Amino acid sequence: MEVVFQIFQDIFPFIATHRYWFLFFGAVIESLNSLVLGGFLVSIGAVKIIPIFLIFIVGDFINGFLWYFVGYFAGAAPIDNWLRSKEKSRKLLEKVEEYFHLYSGRAIIITKFTFSFTIATLIMAGSLKYNMKRFALYNLIGSIGWVILTMTIGFFFGQSYQFLISYIQNVTFLVIFLFAAIMLIYAIKNAAKSAFIQS
DSSP: OHHHHHHHHHHOHHHHHTHHHHHHHHHHHOHHHHHHHHHHHHHTTSSOHHHHHHHHHHHHHHHHHHHHHHHHHHTTHHHHHHHTTSHHHHHHHHHHHHHHHHSHHHHHHHHTTOSSSHHHHHHHHHHTTOOHHHHHHHHHHHHHHHHHHHHHHHHHHHHHHHHHHTTOOOTHHHHHHHHHHHHHHHHHHHHHHHHHHHO
């Protein structure tokens, strides 16, 4: 595994040198793949767990506030344009709105673990001018949980890959395991979304 990372460093020295910054911006822009990759990199010793864990929490926390401010300054228009165009999406959004009004804090935390409702809920919180201090608290709790989940899955796949690489020296498995980790995250988030809808 060290050989693979050394090859990457040789080919992309700038990225390897500034890997913490790249992972941070990845967490801010699109957290899923970056967090899984971060867990994988921790498992192979390419990054240290405490710094990257804190970096990911800050990045995902900022991501939540970016969407909150979209709603805060643009109102509900982004949600209307994005989700209300389809009948099914509109009905789901109405359920999210109803749930948000009843359990706003819980909604912010839970939807951090879903794909379809995360952005809509965060924008909704901003458009409703939801209390910023309370939003920050729930956003932080959700971010911590999301980072722990995704990094754990990435770490697990990294450990599994290291076990297999001792028997099969093939870089293709790296791609397969990262892909499998990401698909597992999608499955977990879809399951969380179903549970959210049912509740």
